[in-house]
């Protein structure tokens with residue numbers, strides 16, 4: 001009985017601390033800027049997560065993410081080779097970097113600078129945007145899953161839901177308004193080209209994913225990973241997979257992103273001007289397991305400068321008439337039966353909001369075990 005009481009009271013204290021932090025609206029950036037030397041207890045992760053943060057030394061030469069050069073995608077002769085490369089990367093890594101994607105370097109730099117500028121604004125300015133209403137318009141908060149997760153992580157983010165309805169321009173903060181709107185449109189063109197290549201890689205028509213409305217429902221997230229005084233006690237973002245179809249990520253030069261590959265954590269070294277693309281759970285499912293949605297995480301930032309990333313998540317805007325989603329019938333045959341059952345949009349959404357981001361249970365839940 002005594003144990004039960006103390007467990008309840010410590011859980012209560014934690015929630016109180018979390019709430020106070022949330023209501024102060026200062027974010028992790030505010031904590032970091034205040035000069036604290038130790039992090040609040042509710043950011044401390046469990047021993048297992050923490051022991052897994054140390055670099056493993058199994059490999060002598062560290063693996064590197066595949067890089068796909070998009071310069072020649074319109075060349076009839078060279079395109080098939082690019083399709084092969086991207087297909088291979090999506091099957092084996094689930095993550096790759098694209099270069100020569102056509103977005104001017106100036107646009108890339110302006111986007112990163114504007115998102116950084118948002119997070120560097122004075123507390124009073126940012127606090128006006130601080131809220132937790134997910135799904136439409138613009139929202140800024142620390143840890144989207146703050147109330148759903150066991151331990152908080154060392155980042156703040158803003159979210160802009162761009163589809164199906166674009167946000168009102170006046171709702172967006174002036175400091176990065178034009179830049180995020182421009183980035184959304186530039187990055188979406190790249191996402192569409194990449195999805196055409198991935199579609200061809202499955203033997204489907206190039207326009208298949210566009211037709212499925214993958215690019216019409218998007219969320220643009222501007223993450224800030226400020227300096228963390230105890231980077232070995234927490235994480236920047238917990239290990240997770242992205243739930244949607246595909247994700248496009250732009251980051252500044254401060255490292256931290258890691259991808260799970262062959263049972264190891266591999267550092268993602270940013271190529272200047274490069275964009276990182278990864279397969280989401282939904283693409284793993286509709287490709288019947290051909291493309292992989294892999295775990296990734298961000299280490300807590302030990303650099304004095306903030307790490308910035310701008311991530312766009314692409315989700316299906318329209319589900320089929322019958323309300324279900326699952327492996328595409330075109331990809332199935334007696335030799336290749338479905339490995340996942342169909343599921344509803346409600347199951348997808350409920351699974352996402354039922355817990356912190358560190359869970360892959362939708363895929364586990366719908367896997368057909370023979």
Ligand code: OGA
Nearest residue numbers: 223242257296298309311
């Ligand atoms: C995410 C994510 C990585 C990063 O937001 O889902 O994995 O580098 N972000 O910010």
Ligand code: NI
Nearest residue numbers: 240241242296
């Ligand atoms: Ni992610």
